[in-house]
Each structure stands twice: as structure tokens, then as C-alpha cells.
Amino acid sequence: MSTDTFRAIMARKSDAGQSVALEMIREADLPDGDVTLDVAYSSLNYKDGLALKGLGRILRTFPMVPGIDLAGTVRASSHPDFTPGDAVVLTGWGVGETWSGGFAERARVKGEWLVKLPPGLTARDAMVIGTAGFTAMLCVEALERHGLAPGAKVLVTGAAGGVGSVAVRLLSRLGYEVSALTGRPAEADYLRGLGATHIVERAAYAASGKPLQSETWAGAVDTVGGTVLANVLAATAYGGAVAACGLAGGSDLPTTVFPFILRNVALLGVDSVAYPTARRGAVWTRLADLLTAEDFAQMTREVGLEEVIALADPILKGEVRGRTLIAL
Numbered sequence: 001m002s003t004d005t006f007r008a009i010m011a012r013k014s015d016a017g018q019s020v021a022l023e024m025i026r027e028a029d030l031p032d033g034d035v036t037l038d039v040a041y042s043s044l045n046y047k048d049g050l051a052l053k054g055l056g057r058i059l060r061t062f063p064m065v066p067g068i069d070l071a072g073t074v075r076a077s078s079h080p081d082f083t084p085g086d087a088v089v090l091t092g093w094g095v096g097e098t099w100s101g102g103f104a105e106r107a108r109v110k111g112e113w114l115v116k117l118p119p120g121l122t123a124r125d126a127m128v129i130g131t132a133g134f135t136a137m138l139c140v141e142a143l144e145r146h147g148l149a150p151g152a153k154v155l156v157t158g159a160a161g162g163v164g165s166v167a168v169r170l171l172s173r174l175g176y177e178v179s180a181l182t183g184r185p186a187e188a189d190y191l192r193g194l195g196a197t198h199i200v201e202r203a204a205y206a207a208s209g210k211p212l213q214s215e216t217w218a219g220a221v222d223t224v225g226g227t228v229l230a231n232v233l234a235a236t237a238y239g240g241a242v243a244a245c246g247l248a249g250g251s252d253l254p255t256t257v258f259p260f261i262l263r264n265v266a267l268l269g270v271d272s273v274a275y276p277t278a279r280r281g282a283v284w285t286r287l288a289d290l291l292t293a294e295d296f297a298q299m300t301r302e303v304g305l306e307e308v309i310a311l312a313d314p315i316l317k318g319e320v321r322g323r324t325l326i327a328l
């Protein structure tokens, strides 16, 4: 085993609580796994913000490297499906939560968690998409399975965030009429650039409203939860569906049964963490087909590992726009 050192953000726990710092570590500091990777890129997701701040019980093993996603190249492998040089991406499976993750120049993981990058998608592209974009695609596919078709009026909440930005871009590229709900009206031009045709101010959905409201949306992607999600459900048209994946605005759901029992509205839960490996390749291939280099440039800011810890507060406050790529 290699004894040389490499850079990593390490989370440690003591009686004083959790601390995170940029350190030099060795492969021996990584968990046992059958594939060792050179990490080229990771990305910053909302959950990483919680993990870095010690909130939400995200990190449950110490010491460990946070970072819930990564893309890079296989360095060593005893897994039959992977050989050195393979380009791979990893999201979910508790990586960056209970298993050391992407905020390091190397990672050691289970091969069964890895997906080979589809042709045309670089490690950088894969982490511009990251967990957020992968989840946005799962939300779109959940709406499609429900029967939503291009042309339908859809709403994306938390639109200027990571999942939101990719969802707006994907839905608009697929031909939906996309409205973007945001608490940052200053990002209206950015959201229009991603394909939103209408901007809805968050304030319109922030206070509890009537259990049934004007039937406005055929479908929605919700990254926010809480009262916003309750209002989205109340404003979803007969037979429509809302794909819910997030809690940026709260984990409660102060709704009534009326949208479900009087309007046949469906609430579709979306989880990306344990999404079956066998189906992940097709999702990545679809993302590679739908998104362009221009999209990636539009929604991305690139930072170095040394800048990541300071971005935890801004992402939790909803101040980070689009996707934050971390170059290793």
C-alpha cells in the first residue's frame, strides 16, 4: 500500500464537538474497499454543508473525509468490473456520511457503488452535474413515469440552487414550460438563461395558504419542502404530480389530504442515495445526452479544496448559485 500523503478535508470528533480541517493524510487513513481512486473532482451539495457544520447527523463515523460525490480515475482495483485507468463517478451510498468521500485527492470505495462515465462525459462534467444534477434527473424521470409530457406547465422550487438549476435546464430542454420559484429575484436572468419562462417569487408560496388553490401546475420538482411544498401541492392541477427530493426550506409538510383525494395529485418521493446501481448508468447517459458544455459553464463555479469549508454556511443559507465544482 502506498505511504505517500495527499490532501483531504478531515472531520474529527472530540469532547469539544466536531471539527473540520484541510490535512495531509495517507491511504491507510481511508476505509477498506476494493477500488482506490484518484479523485479529479468533487462538488458541494446542500448535504455537504450540513456535514461540514456538524448538522443533521450527516456524519456518523469519525475521523472521516466528507464529500458525498466524486469523479476520477481508478488507481487500483480488486473488483472484477474495474481496472486502473477507468473513468468513474460515484454519488450516494452513504459516501461522505458513513464512509470517507470526495473531499480528498484519493478515495477508497466499494466497486459496486461506481458507475463508468458514459462516452462524452468528462469527470469534470460529471461533477458539475453531481448528486444535485443526478437527483434532478431522477425527479424529471419520476414526473415522466407519472405521465407528464413536454409542453406541460411545471414548477421548480429552490430554482437557483444546485438541484433546481439542473432541473430547470433539463425540463426546459425536454420541452416543458418551466417556471422557476426563487427567493433570489436577482437571479431571474440566470434562471431565464437556463430556460425558465416565468419567475415565481418565493414569497408567494412562503406563508401557509388555502388547502386547494388555483390549478396552476401539471407537475413540479420540489427541493424545498415545508410550507412551499404544501402550497405547490395545493396549486397542482387535477391528476398532476410533485417530485419531492429536498428540505432546504424545512423537513415538515404542513399539508392536508385535499390535493390527493379531491384532485388526484401524486406526491412522488425521490431518493438518489440508494438508487439501484443497475439503473444508474442509464441516468448518467441521459444526462450526458441532454446537457451541453454551455449548460455546464452557465451553472458552475469552480473552487479549490482549500475554499470548501468556508462555503458550508453560504450553501445552507441558500446563497450559492447553481453548482459548485471542487477541483482536486
Ligand SMILES: NC(=O)c1ccc[n+]([C@@H]2O[C@H](COP(=O)([O-])OP(=O)(O)OC[C@H]3O[C@@H](n4cnc5c(N)ncnc54)[C@H](OP(=O)(O)O)[C@@H]3O)[C@@H](O)[C@H]2O)c1
Residues within 6 Å of the ligand: 044, 045, 046, 047, 131, 132, 135, 157, 158, 159, 160, 161, 162, 163, 164, 181, 182, 183, 184, 202, 223, 224, 228, 245, 246, 247, 248, 249, 250, 270, 271, 272, 273, 315, 316, 317, 318, 319, 320, 322
Ligand atoms: N433526495 C435526494 O436524494 C437528494 C439529493 C440531492 C439533494 N437533495 C436535497 O435537495 C435540496 C437542494 O439541494 P442542493 O444541493 O440543490 O442545495 P442548494 O444548492 O443549496 O439549493 C437549495 C435552494 O433552495 C432554496 N432555499 C434555500 N433556503 C430556503 C428556505 N429557507 N426556504 C425556501 N427555499 C430555500 C434556494 O434557492 P432559491 O434562492 O432559488 O430560492 C437554494 O439555492 C436539499 O435539501 C438537499 O438535501 C436531496
